[in-house]
Amino acid sequence: MKRSICVICVICGLSLVALAQQQQFANIGDLKLENGGLIRNCRVGYRTFGQLNADKSNVVVFPTWAGGTTEQLQSSIGSGKLVDSTRYFVIAIDALSNGVSSSPSNSRLQPRMKFPKFSLRDTVESQHRLLTEVLHIDRVKAIVGISMGGMQTFQWLVSYPQFMERAVPIVGSPRLAPYDLLLWQAQIEALMRDRDWNGGNYTRNPARALDFAFGELLLTTPTDYNRRTTREKVLADLEKARGDAKRFDANDKIRQDQAMMALDVSRDFGGSLERAARAVKAKVLVVVAKFDHVVTPGPATEFASLLGAKLLELESDCGHLATACESRRLNEAVAEFLQ
Amino acid sequence: MKRSICVICVICGLSLVALAQQQQFANIGDLKLENGGLIRNCRVGYRTFGQLNADKSNVVVFPTWAGGTTEQLQSSIGSGKLVDSTRYFVIAIDALSNGVSSSPSNSRLQPRMKFPKFSLRDTVESQHRLLTEVLHIDRVKAIVGISMGGMQTFQWLVSYPQFMERAVPIVGSPRLAPYDLLLWQAQIEALMRDRDWNGGNYTRNPARALDFAFGELLLTTPTDYNRRTTREKVLADLEKARGDAKRFDANDKIRQDQAMMALDVSRDFGGSLERAARAVKAKVLVVVAKFDHVVTPGPATEFASLLGAKLLELESDCGHLATACESRRLNEAVAEFLQ
Numbered sequence: 259m260k261r262s263i264c265v266i267c268v269i270c271g272l273s274l275v276a277l278a279q280q281q282q283f284a285n286i287g288d289l290k291l292e293n294g295g296l297i298r299n300c301r302v303g304y305r306t307f308g309q310l311n312a313d314k315s316n317v318v319v320f321p322t323w324a325g326g327t328t329e330q331l332q333s334s335i336g337s338g339k340l341v342d343s344t345r346y347f348v349i350a351i352d353a354l355s356n357g358v359s360s361s362p363s364n365s366r367l368q369p370r371m372k373f374p375k376f377s378l379r380d381t382v383e384s385q386h387r388l389l390t391e392v393l394h395i396d397r398v399k400a401i402v403g404i405s406m407g408g409m410q411t412f413q414w415l416v417s418y419p420q421f422m423e424r425a426v427p428i429v430g431s432p433r434l435a436p437y438d439l440l441l442w443q444a445q446i447e448a449l450m451r452d453r454d455w456n457g458g459n460y461t462r463n464p465a466r467a468l469d470f471a472f473g474e475l476l477l478t479t480p481t482d483y484n485r486r487t488t489r490e491k492v493l494a495d496l497e498k499a500r501g502d503a504k505r506f507d508a509n510d511k512i513r514q515d516q517a518m519m520a521l522d523v524s525r526d527f528g529g530s531l532e533r534a535a536r537a538v539k540a541k542v543l544v545v546v547a548k549f550d551h552v553v554t555p556g557p558a559t560e561f562a563s564l565l566g567a568k569l570l571e572l573e574s575d576c577g578h579l580a581t582a583c584e585s586r587r588l589n590e591a592v593a594e595f596l597q
Numbered sequence: 598m599k600r601s602i603c604v605i606c607v608i609c610g611l612s613l614v615a616l617a618q619q620q621q622f623a624n625i626g627d628l629k630l631e632n633g634g635l636i637r638n639c640r641v642g643y644r645t646f647g648q649l650n651a652d653k654s655n656v657v658v659f660p661t662w663a664g665g666t667t668e669q670l671q672s673s674i675g676s677g678k679l680v681d682s683t684r685y686f687v688i689a690i691d692a693l694s695n696g697v698s699s700s701p702s703n704s705r706l707q708p709r710m711k712f713p714k715f716s717l718r719d720t721v722e723s724q725h726r727l728l729t730e731v732l733h734i735d736r737v738k739a740i741v742g743i744s745m746g747g748m749q750t751f752q753w754l755v756s757y758p759q760f761m762e763r764a765v766p767i768v769g770s771p772r773l774a775p776y777d778l779l780l781w782q783a784q785i786e787a788l789m790r791d792r793d794w795n796g797g798n799y800t801r802n803p804a805r806a807l808d809f810a811f812g813e814l815l816l817t818t819p820t821d822y823n824r825r826t827t828r829e830k831v832l833a834d835l836e837k838a839r840g841d842a843k844r845f846d847a848n849d850k851i852r853q854d855q856a857m858m859a860l861d862v863s864r865d866f867g868g869s870l871e872r873a874a875r876a877v878k879a880k881v882l883v884v885v886a887k888f889d890h891v892v893t894p895g896p897a898t899e900f901a902s903l904l905g906a907k908l909l910e911l912e913s914d915c916g917h918l919a920t921a922c923e924s925r926r927l928n929e930a931v932a933e934f935l936q
Contacts, residue, residue: 436831437819443835444810451804453792465790471783475815480776480893492775496782554819 279305279332281358284392289360289384292520295374298367302388303352303359304328307335308343317398318346318596319414319422321385322353323405324514325506334404340589341402346596349395351388353406354381355513362458362509370509371458377520378406382413386421400424400596404581405553406514408545409521412561416523419539426592428545429572429581432531432561433522435554442515445472449508458509469506470499476551478577523561531557535564542567543595545588547580549573568595618644618671620697623731628699628723631859634713637706641727642691642698643667646674647682656737657685657935658753658761660724661692662744663853664845673743679928680741685935688734690727692745693720694852701797701848709848710797716859717745721752725760739763739935743920744892745853747884748860751900755862758878765931767884768911768920771870771900772861774893781854784811788847797848808845809838815890817916862900870896874903881906882934884927886919888912907934 282304289300305328310317318341320331328350334340341348352358354376362373389395401422403411408430415425431438449455452464474483474495487495527533544562546555548571555571562569570591576583621643628639644667649656657680659670667689673679680687691697693715701712728734740761742750747769754764770777788794791803813822813834826834866872883901885894887910894910901908909930915922 434828435819435823436826436828437814437822439828440810440813440822440831440835443832444807444814447804447807447810447835448787451791451793451807453790453794455792465786468783468786468790471779471786474779475776475783480774480890483776483779484774484893484895487775489773489775489778492779493782496779496786551819554823556823 279307281305281328284388286384286387286391289380289387291374291376291380293375293377295376297354297360297374297376297380298365299360300354300384301360302384303356304388305332305350307332307348307350308346310347314395315399316346317395318348319385319389319398319401320348320350321381321401321403321407321410322351322356323403323407324518325356325511326353326406327356327358328352338589340404340585340592342593346399349389349393351385353410353514354384355510355517357507357510359384361507362513363507373509373513375513375516375520378409378517379413379417379521379525381517382410382417385410386418396421398422400426402426402428402592402596403430404428405430405578406518408553408558409518412523412558413521415538415540415542416526416534419537422540424541424543424596426543426545426595427558428588428592429547429550429553429555429558429578431521431553431557432534433524433557434519435556437554438552439519441472441476441552442519445469446512446515448472449512452508455508458512460508463503463506464508466502467496467500469511471496476578478579479549479551479575481575482577531561532564535561538565543570543592544568545570545572545581545591547572547574547576547578549575550578550580552578618646620644620667623727625723625726625730628719628726630713630715630719632714632716634715636693636699636713636715636719637704638699639693639723640699641723642695643727644671644689646671646687646689647685649686653734654738655685656734657687658724658728658737658740659687659689660720660740660742660746660749661690661695662742662746663857664695664850665692665745666695666697667691677928679743679924679931681932685738688728688732690724692749692853693723694849694856696846696849698723700846701852702846712848712852714852714855714859717748717856718752718756718860718864720856721749721756724749725757735760737761739765741765741767741931741935742769743767744769744917745857747892747897748857751862751897752860754877754879754881755865755873758876761879763880763882763935765882765884765934766897767927767931768886768889768892768894768897768917770860770892770896771873772863772896773858774895776893777891778858780811780815780891781858784808785851785854787811788851791847794847797851799847802842802845803847805841806835806839808850810835815917817918818888818890818914820914821916870900871903874900877904882909882931883907884909884911884920884930886911886913886915886917888914889917889919891917
């Protein structure tokens, strides 16, 4: 009998864990946007990992990177990973326009380019409403985000300074440097000028090979890239990307790229990062990558200095992907900071 | 009388110099290509600077960079410049498909995409024929080239090892690294997938802003770029490029990009750079830029080592444009090497 209860418990436990990690959705109704627009019937996707403790003091929010989903975040969650779900109740949240939360590709009322432009501040707003109105969480242990997730983390710090005890923006930015703005605008340009784009009403996803090439050229550094590939492989990879119809949705990407470009944590502070930094209440660990060619580290480094925050500089030649190349160092630093 | 002769001499002299620096053309007839094709009625543009000495021993050949013309090379020619025309007779030569020499944009018999694909080896062949058949020069003091000009210089070294006493390939490559291949293919992709390209039969030049963005993103480094510009200026510059109908001809650029991608000095040597290097007879000074993101320095550095050649590494964060940022150091090193 004891044994069978145990077996049932284990099965129940596994089942609950599996359920918790499954994709969940919350409809938060209409979402008013910073620019005066509206995302109608706004849906926010999320997944939870680990156990919420009794006093709800162990929540870590983990937003997605550009083009990423909470499904992809799973590999960064667990014991010894970036966020330890044996210790924290991790709420991974799908960013607007990632194809899971409300997006040009899935909105019935505002499909394709009818989906309004928004900013990452609106993305943070959608997450705040999910957490407070649906999950009834009014304060969290920490917010941890990578890349566009790091940008959202910076915005969280000034939008809701009292909401988190700690924050770890990783290869993110409080507002994009000129280089980063150009990079995203160039990618938008590539999609919108493509012969298949057709004002967003495409049947074939446009600029697939070119979008792939931007990633290859800039996610890492030329030194790292040349070490990892060959003259033959690079052109074969590009050809493969050309035929990959499902690798991303162009309209979703355009709206997310625009959301990043619209990010500026200083907007409510007269354009002053210094004044924005003064509004921050949380303890912050800022992580940058020295040779990052996607999110160049200048603005995050400056903001860390204004905050008097800890700064971890990843120094490998993996560029933006230093978070993977130096994952052990990163994970240890984040674990120590969150304790 | 003496005075008036002098005046006449001065006027004649100035006139000759002015004439010499003017654009000149040679028709070298049909040019057989490495791939079996043919450029019909091939025209090669050039300009000369300085005086040819009696024994024709002071000729320096100066080929153009990608998208560049001999008109643009003028600023690098003169006393204290990269090539000293008070000491050398400089023959600057327009590369095939630069819009001056035979190109998709100016060929009557093979217009637009009917202009055949070719390689930089064919470009070198066109220059060899200009020099030997038209200008009757059988050996030169040196070949000096920047960027695609440096690539041509590497090809010259193996195509005609006895033709030059010295050579200075500057931020060039004996065959492109994987990163460089991807970069050029991405640019070709941007042009050919643009909604205005239309198989090369455009009335509006395609992908102008995107082509501009590639240059901005990669000619220098993110660090240098962010130092030199602002969030406001970068998007204004992109908008300006969008409206600039005449900044380049897309078909010319496509064929030149393909010519660079087809470069491989080892092709006649079983793919071995080591064997190719053994064929070289000239003294060589190889110049690379450490943070070059357009012509990544690996292959040139390797070839320099195989040649036992002098290597000058430019170390500023100006990337490919280190030749401008460190022009004094470069010019002095080249002047010393050529003496």
